[in-house]
Amino acid sequence: MWPESNFEALAATRRYVIPGRRYMKLHGWNLTHMDQAQRSNFMKNLYDSASIATAEELAILLKGEWRMKLTAAWMIAATRRTEFRRLFSRLLMNGGTETPKGYSVALARFGSHEDAQILEIYLRSSLTAGAPYAAQDWPLGGLMLLDSKLGSGYANSFLEPSGPWESWFGSTEMPNVAQLLPQIMHFMDETEAASQRAAFSDTSEQVIDFFDNWQPLATPENWHVLTPESTRSRLDQSLHAATPQSHDLHSSSPLSVGQCTLCGSVLFSLAPNRGGWAIVPRDPNTGAWRLNSYTALPNRESIRQYLESHPH
Structure with a gap:
């Protein structure tokens, strides 16, 4: 694998x-x-x-x-x-x-x-x-x-x-x-x-x-695994720079792993004991992170359900 x-x-x-x-x-x-x-x-x-x-x-x-x-x-x-x-x-x-x-x-x-x-x-x-x-x-x-x-x-x-x-x-x-x-x-x-x-x-x-x-989560239609590492690092750094210290995501060491091809929302993995995963949407015009609209996903089942019904 x-x-x-x-x-x-x-x-x-x-x-x-x-x-x-x-x-x-x-x-x-x-x-x-x-x-x-x-x-x-x-x-x-x-x-x-x-x-x-x-x-x-x-x-x-x-x-x-x-x-x-x-x-x-x-x-x-x-x-x-x-x-x-x-x-x-x-x-x-x-x-x-x-x-x-x-x-x-x-x-x-x-x-x-x-x-x-x-x-x-x-x-x-x-x-x-x-x-x-x-x-x-x-x-x-x-x-x-x-x-x-x-x-x-x-x-x-x-x-x-x-x-x-x-x-x-x-x-x-x-x-x-x-x-x-x-x-x-x-x-x-x-x-x-x-x-x-x-x-x-x-x-x-x-x-x-x-x-x-264990079986890997299927990648739903309209989502893809992010490549290459330079793209992932750029997204990580962009989110970190935009996230206030008081925000939950600031101390969660988010790492980007997937993205929706339709709306640009990004799936982040959070550090263990920090909440699991998060979907962070982006403004379709400016690309700015919409931090107030992020979705916390505590486990792999919640990821599967959310990605399959993700609203664009």
Whole structure:
């Protein structure tokens, strides 16, 4: 699923993935190449985003392409949202060349024998001679880190001479990720210690149920998903500049995701716990925002109903 395939995927991507091209910092050694101030700021922003993201938003990202999956997994790792453990176990087995990186970071961060067993099972099927590249060094590095924390030996059989790692990698040299992951965990621990610990009430069952049953909202006739990002940013900035500080929308971090082709009204996603969504009409002659006529939409069902009967 691509970000611009529906309103909800685009909203989550714009809020959590695109800012500062966050996903580009989550590939490997990028964090270690930042100076302390840059890294602290990046990790704080990541933790703050993870602390407000709903389980539904994260699940939608995990149904997307690799940038969405990678960012969601790191956010889940940062806030230790272990309710995603079972889903990660499934997603790991679905393949992909980049996504095992994020899942491995999260499972290593969760830190239990169950997480080690998930990585071990995955490596049994993927770390074989001739197997295509799927970032296998990240699950192995995660397993080695968990062994050091738990006093276990899950990774030993993969690392023995002529074992699975040497057969696949062609060398007994240890994966570089084994040195990187402890640093990533340290950065996350530092950020968590300096932040207010977020509390979440979702269960594994709720996460999996939403992931399995979620279907994107259909885009009604006369509405379209906004593209490109420059257009969306211009609309965001225009609304922000026109909105008084006393107005409800001012502190809701609205992000434009859709627009009516007939009247120019814009669908905005609001920050979690700020009301959900909003339709803000525009004057057809001047393009000015009609803030006094905006419509608050608290949930996806209200979006569907409103868009289908939207008055022009």
